[in-house]
Amino acid sequence: MSETLANAPLEGGETPAAVPPPLVTLRSVGKTFDNGTRALHGVDLTVGKGEFLSLLGPSGCGKSTILRLISQLDSPTDGDIRWEGTAADPKRREVSFVFQEPTLMPWAKVFDNVYLPMRLKGVGRKTAEPQIMHALESVGLADFRAAYPRELSGGMKMRVSIARALATDPDVLLMDEPFAALDEITRFKLNDDLLRLWDERGWTVMFVTHSVFESVYLSTRIAVMTGRPGRIAQSIEVDGPRQRTQEFRLSEGFSAIARRTSDALSKAMSA
Amino acid sequence: MTITANDAPPPGVPATREAAAKLKRWQRLDAFLRIALPTAVIAGLICLWQDYVTTNNVPHYILPSPARVLDALVEDRAMLFSGLVNTLIITFGALFLAVTLGVTIAIALTQSRLVEYAIFPIAVVLQVTPIVAVFPLINIYVENIYAKLLLCAWIVAFFPILSNTTLGLNSADRNLRDLYKLYGASRWQTLRYLQLPGAMPYFLGGLRIAGGLALIGAVVAEFVAGSAGAGTGLASRLIEAGYRLQIPRLFAALFLISLTGIVIYVTLAFISSKLLSSWHESAMSKGNR
Numbered sequence: 001m002s003e004t005l006a007n008a009p010l011e012g013g014e015t016p017a018a019v020p021p022p023l024v025t026l027r028s029v030g031k032t033f034d035n036g037t038r039a040l041h042g043v044d045l046t047v048g049k050g051e052f053l054s055l056l057g058p059s060g061c062g063k064s065t066i067l068r069l070i071s072q073l074d075s076p077t078d079g080d081i082r083w084e085g086t087a088a089d090p091k092r093r094e095v096s097f098v099f100q101e102p103t104l105m106p107w108a109k110v111f112d113n114v115y116l117p118m119r120l121k122g123v124g125r126k127t128a129e130p131q132i133m134h135a136l137e138s139v140g141l142a143d144f145r146a147a148y149p150r151e152l153s154g155g156m157k158m159r160v161s162i163a164r165a166l167a168t169d170p171d172v173l174l175m176d177e178p179f180a181a182l183d184e185i186t187r188f189k190l191n192d193d194l195l196r197l198w199d200e201r202g203w204t205v206m207f208v209t210h211s212v213f214e215s216v217y218l219s220t221r222i223a224v225m226t227g228r229p230g231r232i233a234q235s236i237e238v239d240g241p242r243q244r245t246q247e248f249r250l251s252e253g254f255s256a257i258a259r260r261t262s263d264a265l266s267k268a269m270s271a
Numbered sequence: 272m273t274i275t276a277n278d279a280p281p282p283g284v285p286a287t288r289e290a291a292a293k294l295k296r297w298q299r300l301d302a303f304l305r306i307a308l309p310t311a312v313i314a315g316l317i318c319l320w321q322d323y324v325t326t327n328n329v330p331h332y333i334l335p336s337p338a339r340v341l342d343a344l345v346e347d348r349a350m351l352f353s354g355l356v357n358t359l360i361i362t363f364g365a366l367f368l369a370v371t372l373g374v375t376i377a378i379a380l381t382q383s384r385l386v387e388y389a390i391f392p393i394a395v396v397l398q399v400t401p402i403v404a405v406f407p408l409i410n411i412y413v414e415n416i417y418a419k420l421l422l423c424a425w426i427v428a429f430f431p432i433l434s435n436t437t438l439g440l441n442s443a444d445r446n447l448r449d450l451y452k453l454y455g456a457s458r459w460q461t462l463r464y465l466q467l468p469g470a471m472p473y474f475l476g477g478l479r480i481a482g483g484l485a486l487i488g489a490v491v492a493e494f495v496a497g498s499a500g501a502g503t504g505l506a507s508r509l510i511e512a513g514y515r516l517q518i519p520r521l522f523a524a525l526f527l528i529s530l531t532g533i534v535i536y537v538t539l540a541f542i543s544s545k546l547l548s549s550w551h552e553s554a555m556s557k558g559n560r
């Protein structure tokens with residue numbers, strides 16, 4: 001929180017209208033696993049409503065763990081995680097999660113895999129169909145609705161998993177290296193699709209990636225992490241236009257932020 | 272790759288069509304050999320047997336020739352057939368009970384750790400105690416001969432279904448479990464959409480074992496039932512034939528029992544591969560992998 005406040009005015013330029021109201025706050029969160037591994041220690045992080053926050057850091061520094069804690073699949077061993085406003089009620093909070101692995105049910109066809117979250121909410125198949133097909137179209141897999149996961153490539157499986165998360169129109173979208181297995185063209189296309197949806201629907205996105213450029217292109221803010229035990233080393237505001245284009249990727253502002261992020265990352269990795 | 276230019280198709284097409292045809296031919300040959308080879312081996316063994324019996328003049332009460340066994344099969348068909356029907360009733364009755372009770376109890380076990388602690392050891396005791404040793408008790412407490420045989424065959428067939436299904440229900444992928452939790456799935460939904468389909472391969476594996484065991488249980492039960500079981504199933508016909516030195520009939524009954532076992536095995540294997548063919552590794556043809 002303090003870093004956000006300290007950084008925002010410095011980035012100056014066209015400061016986003018205001019600091020977004022916080023949606024979820026992690027206060028000196030620590031996580032020690034049963035086997036004694038200290039995955040996180042003293043993590044302070046505020047995710048603002050409507051933010052696109054990327055987590056960047058070396059392998060094993062606890063990025064996935066943070067997402068699991070925020071989604072309440074795991075609970076922290078230290079500190080606390082607070083949801084604000086209407087999101088404080090877990091029943092009214094719509095969280096979608098794209099895991100690091102595709103996590104598809106091998107016995108269910110692509111359509112049924114994407115249908116799962118809605119089926120669990122009691123939405124009928126016919127009612128859900130337009131949304132499901134729309135999500136499948138946006139990841140370019142509409143023709144594969146009747147395929148089984150084993151008939152898909154690794155990247156296609158990952159895209160099904162992304163479609164499943166998008167189909168429900170969540171308030172909060174947690175994505176754990178969703179595009180790592182994709183070629184650059186598909187990746188760029190999905191980057192743009194994701195940004196468009198984020199803009200249109202007012203989602204809050206937390207995005208884990210290993211790519212500095214991807215994080216700069218997508219995010220409104222980048223949290224750089226260090227490992228053993230993991231914590232937030234630096235928080236970098238990205239003051240690009242809300243609608244990102246190829247132009248932004250080639251702009252000077254982009255490379256400046258990319259360089260800063262890259263420096264922060266190498267410092268975090270040598271620390 | 273040579274490209275035939277007679278009807279000038281695009282270059283890629285003949286090659287792939289040729290390859291597809293070749294693959295098809297291979298698959299057909301493979302399917303043919305799969306049936307032809309064992310048939311030939313069995314036919315050869317039967318011929319050897321027939322030859323051995325005729326050239327050495329082996330008396331039929333020691334080793335009947337295959338032709339004589341066939342005669343017995345035809346001659347005693349009424350009696351053997353009614354025996355077969357009874358054995359089948361016991362076998363499939365026991366298998367049906369094993370499946371319904373096994374799956375139900377497995378579901379109960381995976382819903383609550385306390386239930387598992389309470390019940391699973393009893394199931395193990397049932398499994399590890401040799402059925403032959405339990406039978407005298409069953410003999411005392413159960414009046415009806417069918418109920419006796421059924422209970423006996425059920426005890427043998429029950430455990431593989433229970434243990435395999437329990438294992439299957441418990442081995443749902445961790446990430447998928449998390450996904451269900453995240454989307455607020457109820458217990459019932461998790462069972463219905465995640466655990467049951469995921470347990471299917473395990474259950475079917477158990478079913479294949481249980482099918483064979485149910486038949487063994489039915490036969491053993493008739494054996495130990497002795498005179499009480501007289502005139503019921505194939506096994507009692509077999510014992511009777513043995514006492515009377517009607518060796519061809521004994522062989523005929525044995526043949527039918529073994530045929531029943533084969534049919535059960537093949538049927539269950541077929542069902543299992545049909546149910547799993549679309550998604551599970553175990554049931555995929557090699558070309559599909």
Ligand SMILES: Nc1ncnc2c1ncn2[C@@H]1O[C@H](COP(=O)(O)OP(=O)(O)OP(=O)(O)O)[C@@H](O)[C@H]1O
Pocket residue numbers: 033034035037038039058059060061062063064065066100
């Ligand atoms: N269930 C677990 N039990 C024990 N240790 C765990 C468990 N899950 C994660 N860890 C440990 O916690 C640390 C952080 O793991 P995490 O998966 O969050 O890393 P990550 O930043 O997502 O790495 P990557 O970029 O490689 O995915 C690692 O050192 C890992 O060994």
Ligand SMILES: [Mg+2]
Pocket residue numbers: 063064065100176
């Ligand atoms: Mg990870």
